[in-house]
Structure formats: C-alpha cells, structure tokens
Amino acid sequence: MQTTFSLGTIDWAIILIYFIFVLGIGWALRRYMKDSKAFLEAGRSLPAWVTGLAFISANLGALEVIGMAASGAKYGQMTFHFYFVGAIPAMIFLAIFMMPFYYGSKARSVPEYLKLRFDEKTRGFNAFAFAIMTVFSSGISMYALALLAQVIMPLHIDWNILGLHIGEFDFYLMVSAVIVLVYMVLGGLTSAIYNEVLQFFLIVIGFAPLVFIGLKEIGGWEGLRANLPENMMHTWKLTGSSGANPMGVEWFGVAMGLGFVLSFGYWTTNFLVVQRAMAAGSMSAARKTPLIGALPKMLLPFLVVVPGMIALALSNMGDLEIPLKAGSAVKDFDKVIPVLLMRYMPVGVLGVGLTALMASFMSGMAGNVSAFNTVFTYDIYQSYIRPDQSDHHYLKVGRWTTVVGVLISIMTAYVAKSFNNVMDFLQLIFAFVNAPLFAAFLLGMFWKRTTGHAAFWGLIGGTIAAAVHHGISLPVGGTAGVKGGYFALVHTYPSEMAQNFWTAIYAFSTALILTFVITVLTKKIKTDDELKGLVYSLTPKIRDTNIQWYQKPEFLAAIVGAIAIVLSIIFW
Amino acid sequence: MGLDIKIPIGLMFSLLGLILTILGLVTNGDTALYEQSLGYNINLISGVVMLLFGLFMLLTSTLFRKKKEEE
Numbered sequence: 001m002q003t004t005f006s007l008g009t010i011d012w013a014i015i016l017i018y019f020i021f022v023l024g025i026g027w028a029l030r031r032y033m034k035d036s037k038a039f040l041e042a043g044r045s046l047p048a049w050v051t052g053l054a055f056i057s058a059n060l061g062a063l064e065v066i067g068m069a070a071s072g073a074k075y076g077q078m079t080f081h082f083y084f085v086g087a088i089p090a091m092i093f094l095a096i097f098m099m100p101f102y103y104g105s106k107a108r109s110v111p112e113y114l115k116l117r118f119d120e121k122t123r124g125f126n127a128f129a130f131a132i133m134t135v136f137s138s139g140i141s142m143y144a145l146a147l148l149a150q151v152i153m154p155l156h157i158d159w160n161i162l163g164l165h166i167g168e169f170d171f172y173l174m175v176s177a178v179i180v181l182v183y184m185v186l187g188g189l190t191s192a193i194y195n196e197v198l199q200f201f202l203i204v205i206g207f208a209p210l211v212f213i214g215l216k217e218i219g220g221w222e223g224l225r226a227n228l229p230e231n232m233m234h235t236w237k238l239t240g241s242s243g244a245n246p247m248g249v250e251w252f253g254v255a256m257g258l259g260f261v262l263s264f265g266y267w268t269t270n271f272l273v274v275q276r277a278m279a280a281g282s283m284s285a286a287r288k289t290p291l292i293g294a295l296p297k298m299l300l301p302f303l304v305v306v307p308g309m310i311a312l313a314l315s316n317m318g319d320l321e322i323p324l325k326a327g328s329a330v331k332d333f334d335k336v337i338p339v340l341l342m343r344y345m346p347v348g349v350l351g352v353g354l355t356a357l358m359a360s361f362m363s364g365m366a367g368n369v370s371a372f373n374t375v376f377t378y379d380i381y382q383s384y385i386r387p388d389q390s391d392h393h394y395l396k397v398g399r400w401t402t403v404v405g406v407l408i409s410i411m412t413a414y415v416a417k418s419f420n421n422v423m424d425f426l427q428l429i430f431a432f433v434n435a436p437l438f439a440a441f442l443l444g445m446f447w448k449r450t451t452g453h454a455a456f457w458g459l460i461g462g463t464i465a466a467a468v469h470h471g472i473s474l475p476v477g478g479t480a481g482v483k484g485g486y487f488a489l490v491h492t493y494p495s496e497m498a499q500n501f502w503t504a505i506y507a508f509s510t511a512l513i514l515t516f517v518i519t520v521l522t523k524k525i526k527t528d529d530e531l532k533g534l535v536y537s538l539t540p541k542i543r544d545t546n547i548q549w550y551q552k553p554e555f556l557a558a559i560v561g562a563i564a565i566v567l568s569i570i571f572w
Numbered sequence: 573m574g575l576d577i578k579i580p581i582g583l584m585f586s587l588l589g590l591i592l593t594i595l596g597l598v599t600n601g602d603t604a605l606y607e608q609s610l611g612y613n614i615n616l617i618s619g620v621v622m623l624l625f626g627l628f629m630l631l632t633s634t635l636f637r638k639k640k641e642e643e
Contacts, residue, residue: 010595014588021584025575032574050577194577201581205622209614216610346605348595348615352588352622 007153011351018355019179021198022362026183026191036394039188040374041108042279046190050197051285052292055276056300057196059266060203061141061364062148062357065304070333072308073322075497076232078247079308080571083301084235085259088564090267091290091297092557094277098268100542101445102278103286105533109278110271111379117444117534119452119525120383125459126437127379130271131372133430135405138368139412140426145361146173146413152338153354173413176358180365181406184373185399189279192363192370196276199359200296206349206356207303213344214310218317224306227313235571248476248495257501261508265434269441272371283542287553294560298567311336369405376401425482428500432470435504436462436511443515448535451525454518462511469506475499578633585626592619 033039071079107113111130115123150168159166183191218224225233231245238244239251249257267273267290277289314320315331322339325332341353377398382389439462440455471487475496480486484499493499532538549555596616599605606613630636 010591014591017584017587021580025580028575028580190575194575194580197577198581198584201585201625205585205618205625209609209618213609213612213614216612344609344614346609346614348592349609349618352592352618 007350007354008347010348011354014348014351015355015358018202018359022179022183022195022359025194025198026186029187029190029194032190033186033188033395035391036377036398037391038190039395039398040377042188042190042193044279045281046193046279046285048280048285048288048292050193051276051280051289053200053296054193054196054279055273055289055293056297057200057363058273058276058367060200060300060304060360061367062361063141063144063364065203065357065360066144066148066334066337068301068304069308069311069337072305073312073331073333073336074308075245075247076228076309076312077235077305077571078232078245079305080235080301081254081258083297083305084564084568085255086263087267087297088294088560089259090263091294092561093264094268094274095287095290095553096557097536098441098445099277099287099290100283100539101534101536102274103280103283104539108378109374110269110274111375113534114440114455115379115383117526117531118440118450118455122440122452122456122459123379123383125456127375127383129433131375131380133433134272134368134372134375135408136412136426137430138365138372138405138409140416141361141364141368142173142176142409143413143416145176145358145365146170147417148338148357148361152342169417173410176362176365177406177410180362180369181403184366184369184402184406188398188402189275189370189374192366193276193279195359195366196363199356199363202352202356202359204296204303206353207307209349210340210344210353211303211306211310214307214314214340218310218313224309224313227316228309232309232312235568237572242494242498247497248493249498249501253498253501253505257505261435261438261504262501264442265438265504265508269434269437271375272367275371275374284547284553288556291553291556291560295563298560298563307340308333308336311340365406365409369402369409372405373398373401376405428470428482429467432466432503432507433463435466435507439508439511439515443512443519444535446536447519448528448531448537449524450515450519451522453522454515457518458511458515461514462507465510466503466507469503470499473499473502576634578629579635582626582629582631582633582635585622586630587626589619589621589623589626592616593623595619 032043037043068079068082071082102113105113105116107116111123111127114126146169149172155168155171157166157168157171183195187194215221215224218227229246231238234245236251239249239254242248242250242253277286280286280289311320311322315322320339320343322331322333323335324330337357341350345353377394381397381401382394386393436459440458443450444455468487470484472485472490473493474480474483474485474489475493475498478484478496480489483496493502528538592615596613596619600613600616603611
C-alpha cells in the first residue's frame, strides 16, 4: 500500500502560510525581548487562557499525537485513562495546592524551587538531569518529524553540497531546525507558547473532519462497538484483573501507577509544562492555567485516540490495510494518522491536517528548547559558571543557549537515526525520572521538616530503584535489552504498560521512604522563616476576597473534576 | 506581552479559511474529488468554520478594542 500523499499546490500553500506566520510571530515579538525575564519567563505577563492552552499543547507534540492514536488501535478505550485519571487529578492538585508555592516563591524554574526549598545539590542534580532530558527529547522529536515528512511529503531531493550528501531526511531536519531556531531566538518562551496555542487550534480544526468522516463511514459509536473487540470499549470495567483488558493492567496499577505516580510526577514537576503556568500574569491566572488546560484536555482523546480505534475497526472490516512495520508482520500503528489523512482528506483540508502534524512536531522541539534555555541559563550558567553578571549578559546567554540547544538536538536526531534502540530506551527512562521527583515535592511542600540531604538521596535512590526494577523485569514476550531485564529476570509483566506503571510505583515508593527516613535522621537546616512561601503550613492561605465565588480557581476545579467523573462513568 | 496572540491566530485562520472556502465553492459538486470524504464538501465546511473562528479572534483582539476606544 502506498503511503505517500499527492499534495496539491493549495496544500503546499497552506503549509507555507503556517511557516510564514510562525516566523512572523517571532519577528513581531523580538522588540519586546528587552531582558532575561521577557525572554526566558515570557515576562510573567500572559493571560490564563493562553498559558492554559500552551500547558496542554506542550504535551501534545507529534510524538504524543501519533503515539496516542497508536495506543487507541492497540488498547482501544483504555487509552482514555491518559486523559482522564492520568491527567485531571494531577492538574487540579497542581492548580489548587502547588501553584501557590511555584508562583508565589518567585522561583524561575523547578530546579530553582528545589534550591530555595532544599539545597544546592538537589537543584544541581535536577537541573543537569532535566537539561539533558530536554535536548534529547527535542532531538527525538526532530528525528521523528524528518522521518515522517520524507515518507508522506516526498520531494525527491538529492543534493550534493560541498561533498555532503543531502537527502530528504536531512532537508526536512534542517528546515524544521532553522524555523524553530529563528522563532525561538527572536521571541524566546513567548514565541514557544504562542506557537503552542496556534498548534492547539490547528490540531482541533485539522483532526475534527477526520474523526467526523471516519465515524460516519463506520456507523458512529455503535459501528465502532460492533467492529472492535468488547474489551477495547471500556476504560474501568475490565480492570478487575490484568488479563481481562488489552492493556494488561489491573485497576490498582492504573490508579496508583498512572493516575497517581506517573501523572502527578509529570504534570506537577516537569518544568516543560509547569513553565507555562509560571509565565502567567498573576497568581490567579497561574492557578487557573492547569484548570483551563484541563477542559480541552478531556476532549482530546476524541481527536487523537478515536482515530486509532476507527483505523483498527476499518481494518477489522477488511476495509483498510494498516501498513506493516519494516521487515516484520506486525502492524505499524504509528502510521494510522497519516493513513487516515490520506484516506479521507481531499486536497485543501489535507494541507490543514498535515500542517497540524508539522506544527505539533515543531512545538515538541520548541517546548523542550524553551525549557532547556531557562534551566541552563538560570540554574547552570548563572549558578555554576558565571554568577553576578548583568541581566543583559544573561539575556545574551539565553539567546546563545537556544542556538546550542538546537545544535545538540540536531546531533541527537542523527544519533537517533543510527541507533533506534538507544532512543526507545532513553524515552523509557525519561518516563521514570519524574516519579522520585514527585516524592521530593510531596514531602517538601507539605512537611516542613523534610531536609535537603533527604530530598537529594531520595531522588538518587528512587532513580536507582527505577533502573533496578526495569532491569529485572520484562513484558511478556520481550527479550532482555531495551525492554528491560538487563540485570536478571525476576518478574514478567503482562504488558509493557504494566511494567512502566510498576517501575514508576517502585521508584516513587523508594524515594518517599528514603526521604522520610533520612529526614528523621538529619538535622533541619532551613529555618521556618526561610521556608515561608515554600511549605504549605508556613505559607499564608490565599484569600481571593476581591473576586466572586464563581471566579475562584476552586470553583473551576470543582467543574473540571465533575466533568472528568461524568466522562469516566459514560465511558466506563 | 506586547503582541496579542489573537491577532496572528485570527489573521492566519481567516486567511486559511478564506482559501478553503473559495476552494470549496469552486469545487462544489465535484463528486470525484469528494468521493474520499464520503460526499461531504469538507473544504467548504472546514473553510467556513476556520473563517468564522479567525474573524471571531480578530474581533475580540486588542486590534479591534483599541479602535473602539478611539472612536
């Protein structure tokens, strides 16, 4: 089956118009980038709806879009867990309980909060780990974009420049890198956030027709139900035992592993998303950011998971051939979005769909680069390399960090091209690093006694626990190596998903216990006065007396929570 | 930040919406083209939605608010 598109002039024009606007936004923002705060923190001046949409868009890179559609085809409705229990409780918790410390402490990054709350070594550990993670993620995103683009938009490029062979892969890699570089150097974090908002609307408008026509063809939700196995049409109902559902996890693994550890770890401590909330213009806007993001978040599964389910249903009906992975008989579910775009979209809307996909790849890069900039400039350069320089100096460093970040990403993309397995492995590792960090935050924010030594060794111990657990377990049918089991084989999980959830649970529990025990054994160094604004019990409660009850974050949180519960019951 | 995000969003979606609407009108009734979208003139539908969204963004942006204040 052919997987290339016949793009019309209009499709190319639409893609081109998008690129012009992306660069134009950077150009229009350049004159506002007067200090490092404007460049690296978006001046802390954005309205809540902008930061809210950017908050979820930063997690809606193309790797997620394609991955979630693939999960939809593999696990069916179980994938909805990532949008309901796997996101909403954490977003509410961040908004109500954690944002007051993040925003109120005036910390400019997550590592800086760790420095204020704990100590230098905890900050250093997190800053370096995070910086490495973001450039690698950005590179992986770049690699995936070039890989997909050369398949679906072949340009037949075969250039020879100064003895270097430039093919389509290289061409798309360079084009995307240059565009991201230009708009990030010009407009900094604001550019990244604005483009994430643009990308969000493009995804909605680009994918909605796909879902609409797909559901029409298959006969609506009932048609989906008729053509998919029963166990793919539930979220909670079949989680009584791990064998009954396609994901291979029981309810405890879902609720504790995904709903608590992974989700809270990601949404509340990953600076990539938290940075968006910190760029808001006021405390109230910062607290509303995750809540405003949560509303469209709950609609996203219908745009990105349902296409995967439609593709599988069509394939079960013998009406669609899903391409196989190169050199194997396994269906390549990562291709379902391109395949459906090709099936349903005529010239015109096809351009919009592809633009949405391109936009999400580029914002996947830009989001990571913008978080890398801030952490490198403030937490590594200003802290360890050259402190006490003028703000103008740090603005310049921030700009150069963008250039360096993009260059490292390009190198990473080529590494990913040569060593596919290494990248799969790294992505797996990145999924666990936030679990121990969440333990440090939970104890640090709500127990004033928690010490810096305890947090630091808890982080190290939790990270080691994740590596050890992963190294002694395997999913069913997996071979030792990238999938785990590189130390020994002690336990076999029914699925990769189950293995991931339990790795996170072990990492978090180890970090929590270690931090608790070491805190008891060590002396509290920071005084209550120093911890004011950083710890729950020592911070005056926010009293929004000047706004109506229905304008308060708590009211919005209640609505978000209620909708999440209703959706969970409907799709039980 | 000095630039209201609604302006570029509004401009881009109005422009793309206009292109798709015109394309949809020109190709209206072209059954061969819209066979793959099950007979729906999806360009026209998407185009009108994008155009309306783009105009809504522009009308609620600072671009329009400032003009109103000056009057």
